[in-house]
Amino acid sequence: MLFEKKTLLGLDIGSQSIKMVDLAKVRGGYELKALGVGLIPSECIVDKDIMDSETVVDTINNLRDNLKIRSRGSSTAISGHSVIVKKAELPLMSENELQQTLMLEAEQYIPFDINDVYLDSFILGESLERSDMMDVLFVAAKKELVNDYSAAVRNAGLKPMLMDVDVFALETMYETSYPDAPESIVALVDVGATMININVIKDGMSIFARDISMGGRQLTERIQREFGVSFERAENIKIGANIDGIDLERINYIFKMASETYVQEIRRTLDFFLSTMVNENIERIYVSGGSCRVPGLIPLLEKQMDVPAEMANPFNTIKWDDKIFDPEYMAYIAPQMAVAVGLALRRADYKW
Ligand SMILES: Nc1ncnc2c1ncn2[C@@H]1O[C@H](COP(=O)(O)OP(=O)(O)OP(=O)(O)O)[C@@H](O)[C@H]1O
Ligand SMILES: [Mg+2]
Numbered sequence: 001m002l003f004e005k006k007t008l009l010g011l012d013i014g015s016q017s018i019k020m021v022d023l024a025k026v027r028g029g030y031e032l033k034a035l036g037v038g039l040i041p042s043e044c045i046v047d048k049d050i051m052d053s054e055t056v057v058d059t060i061n062n063l064r065d066n067l068k069i070r071s072r073g074s075s076t077a078i079s080g081h082s083v084i085v086k087k088a089e090l091p092l093m094s095e096n097e098l099q100q101t102l103m104l105e106a107e108q109y110i111p112f113d114i115n116d117v118y119l120d121s122f123i124l125g126e127s128l129e130r131s132d133m134m135d136v137l138f139v140a141a142k143k144e145l146v147n148d149y150s151a152a153v154r155n156a157g158l159k160p161m162l163m164d165v166d167v168f169a170l171e172t173m174y175e176t177s178y179p180d181a182p183e184s185i186v187a188l189v190d191v192g193a194t195m196i197n198i199n200v201i202k203d204g205m206s207i208f209a210r211d212i213s214m215g216g217r218q219l220t221e222r223i224q225r226e227f228g229v230s231f232e233r234a235e236n237i238k239i240g241a242n243i244d245g246i247d248l249e250r251i252n253y254i255f256k257m258a259s260e261t262y263v264q265e266i267r268r269t270l271d272f273f274l275s276t277m278v279n280e281n282i283e284r285i286y287v288s289g290g291s292c293r294v295p296g297l298i299p300l301l302e303k304q305m306d307v308p309a310e311m312a313n314p315f316n317t318i319k320w321d322d323k324i325f326d327p328e329y330m331a332y333i334a335p336q337m338a339v340a341v342g343l344a345l346r347r348a349d350y351k352w
Contacts, residue, residue, distance in 0.1 A: 006072075006073065006347070007022075007023050007024065007025055007030070007344060007345070007346075007347065008073050008074055008075040008161055008162060008343070008344065008346050008347070009021075009022050009069060009072060009073065009074035009075070009158065009344065010022070010023070010074070010075060010169075010339075010340040010341060010342070010343035010344025010345070010346075011060065011074045011075065011076040011153060011158070011340070011343060012076070012077060012166075012169070012337075012339040012340035012343060013045070013050075013056065013060075013076055013077075013149060013152065014045075014192055014193060014339075015040075015042070015044075015045040015046075015048065015192065015193045015194040015195070015215070015217070016039065016040065016042065016192070016193035016194075016216070016217070016290070017037050017038060017039050017040065017193075017290070017336075018037070018038045018040060018056070018059050018060060018063060019035075019036070019037050019336065019337055019339070019340035020034070020035070020036045020037075020038075020060075020063045020064070020067060020069070020340065021034070021035050021337060021340040021341050021343070021344040022034040022035070022067065022069055022344060023318065023341075023344045023345065026319065029176075029317055029318065029319065030176070030317075030318045030319070030345065031318065031319040031320065032315065032318055032319065032320040032321075032325065034067040034068070034069060035067075035325065035333070035337065035340075036063045036066060036067045037063075037333065037336070038059040038060070038062055038063045039059075040055055040056060040059050041055065042193075042217060042231065044056055045194075047080060047081065047194070047213070048078070048079060048080030048081070048082065048145070048194070048195065049082075049145065049148070050148045050149065050152060053148065053151065053152050053155070056152045057152055057155045057156045060152065060153070060156035060158070061156050061157065064156065064157070064158070072158065072159060073158070073159045073161035073162075074153055074158040074159065074160060074161060074162075074343075075160075075161060075162035075163075075164055075343040075344070075346045076149055076150075076153055076160060076162075076163060076164070076343060077163070077164040077165055077166045077168075077169050077339060077343055078141055078145055078146060078149055078163065078164075078165060078166070079165060079166035079167065079195055079197055079211050080145075080195055080211055080213070081211070081213070082141060082142035082144075082145040083139070083140070083141045083142075083145070083165055083211070084109075084110050084111070084112070084138070084139070084140045084141075085137065085138070085139050085165060085167060085206075085209040085210075086109050086110070086137070086138045087124070087135055087136070087137055087138075087207065087208070088105070088109050088135070088136050088137075088138060089127050089129075089130075089133045089134070089135060089136075090105060090133065090134060090136050091132060091133060091134075092126070092132055092133065092134050093134075095123065098121055098123065098136065099121075102119055102121055102138075103119070106119050106121075106138055106140065109138055110138065110140040112140060112142065116142055116143055116144070117140040117141060117142055117143060118140070118141050118143055118146055119138070119139070119140050120138075120139045120140075121136050121137060121138050121139070122136065122137045122139075123135075123136055124136065124137055124205050124206075124207070125205070135207075137206060139165060141163070141165070146163055149163065150163065162343075162346055164342075164343055164346065165209075166190065166195075166197045166211070166339050167188070167190075167197050167198070167199035167206065167209040167211070168199070168206065168209075168342075169338075169339045169340075169342030169343045169346075170188040170190055170197065170199050170288065170312075170338055170339060170342055171188065171199055171201055171206055171342070172342040172343075172345045172346065173188075173288075173312070173314045173338050173339070173341050173342035173345065174186070174188055174201065174286060174312070174342075175204065176317060176318075176341075176345050177312070177313060177314050177315070177316035177317055177318075177341075178286075178316060179317065181284070183283035183284045184202060184203055184283065185200065185201070185202045185207075185280060185281065185282050185283055186200070186201050186282065186283060186284045186285065186286060187199070187200045187201075187270060187282045187284075187285045187286070187307075188200075188201065188285075188286050188288070188312070189266055189285055189286070189287050189288070189289075189292075189301075190287075190288045190289040190292075190338060190339060191215060191216070191262060191287065191288075191289040191290075191291035191292050191294075191297070192215045192216065192289040192290060192291060193215045193216045193217045193290065193291070194213065194214075194215045194217050195211055195212070195213060195214070195215050196211070196212040196214050196215060196262065196265065196266065196289075197209075197210075197211050197289075197339075198210045198211070198212070198266065198269055198270070200270070200273055200282065202280075208273040208276075210269050210273075212265050212266075212269060214261070214262065214265055215289075215291055216238075216290060216291035216294070218258075218261075219238065219254070219255075219258040219291070219294065220234045220235055220238060221234075222254055222257075222258070223237055223238060223251070223254060226250065226254060227246060237251065238294075239293075252295070255294055255295045255296055256296055258294055258297075259294055259295075259296045259297040259300045260300065262291070262294070262297060262301075263297065263300050263301050263304050266301060266305075267301075267304055267305060270282060270305065281307075282305070282307050283307065283308075284307065284308050284309070284310070285301060285302070285305065285307055285308070285309040285310075286309075286310060286311075286312040287301065287309055287310070287311055287312060287335070288311070288312040288314070288335040288336070288338035288339075289335065289336060289338065289339075290335075290336045292311055292312075292335050293311075293335065298310065298311060311334075311335045312334075312335055312338050313334050313335070314334060314335075314337050314338045314340075314341035314342070315330065315334055315337075315341070318341070
């Protein structure tokens with residue numbers, strides 16, 4: 001083997017929290033070595049752009065110190081309006097030929113100046129409609145965004161080995177966590193603080209990906225306005241930690257309204273995807289991200305889409321020691337770690 005297959009440190013730089021996951025490759029799978037979450041103030045990352053890199057770097061550093069992680073290769077992810085993932089149909093050609101035509105072809109699919117983006121593509125396979133065509137997945141990411149995230153990782157003493165996209169990290173997580181899933185088409189939906197990432201997978205391949213600018217922060221702000229409380233208090237109310245003097249009926253009503261808003265947007269996006277497919281249905285939805293815990297969200301999604309929906313458990317097949325990790329905390333934090341686990345499952349020899 002040319003490369004030693006080392007795992008990478010999974011580093012999910014979210015708008016509200018930075019998540020770190022360290023896995024070891026063990027016989028028959030993976031084992032959790034370390035896991036941590038560091039909160040960052042809301043003005044640090046706005047619209048997924050890093051506004052305050054010092055705080056981001058400090059938070060990564062603190063996590064590394066607390067988890068006693070030695071400096072090494074890490075994988076991180078980007079998402080949002082500066083990242084485009086699109087499927088296109090092109091004439092059959094080799095990987096090499098595709099690389100050559102990439103700059104030419106991509107221009108018509110990507111609404112950015114081609115000189116400002118990093119481009120990548122994956123051949124998905126022969127087109128279903130025409131045997132002389134193939135489906136290709138394009139990924140374009142603004143260089144500035146990639147460079148900012150890489151710099152933050154580097155300034156925290158880690159080696160940015162791989163820059164992934166949130167939706168693909170979810171896909172990696174799904175493949176490892178649900179290897180025996182009988183469904184052919186599933187949707188992975190991550191509801192974070194400012195972003196909902198959606199990836200539809202068919203037989204192990206992404207066929208549709210979309211980010212929606214919406215998340216738990218709007219709900220926190222609604223609670224702030226409704227009860228005249230600080231951001232911190234509103235966050236606590238949300239997780240049921242500081243509800244003295246709070247009208248439960250009112251808060252439940254706010255949760256219901258928030259769930260309806262999220263579900264409406266997710267449904268609109270998935271319905272759009274379904275309208276482009278013939279005789280295909282989504283058979284299951286896995287929901288992750290901190291905001292998937294909003295009471296009532298998953299049952300409402302299930303009902304409105306008429307598709308079974310469940311909370312994703314990225315530790316489904318990963319071993320972890322219940323003497324080191326508190327099972328109650330693990331059950332709580334699991335869905336929020338979906339992207340970080342997907343990133344930690346990447347290998348050092350993988351090239352983006
Ligand atoms: N128990 C809970 N109930 C409702 N919301 C919750 C709960 N716990 C966390 N959240 C919300 O989840 C969000 C944080 O989730 P997550 O860590 O997945 O986001 P992020 O990755 O930082 O953000 P993004 O991916 O949008 O950049 C916050 O809005 C937080 O208030
Ligand atoms: Mg996130």
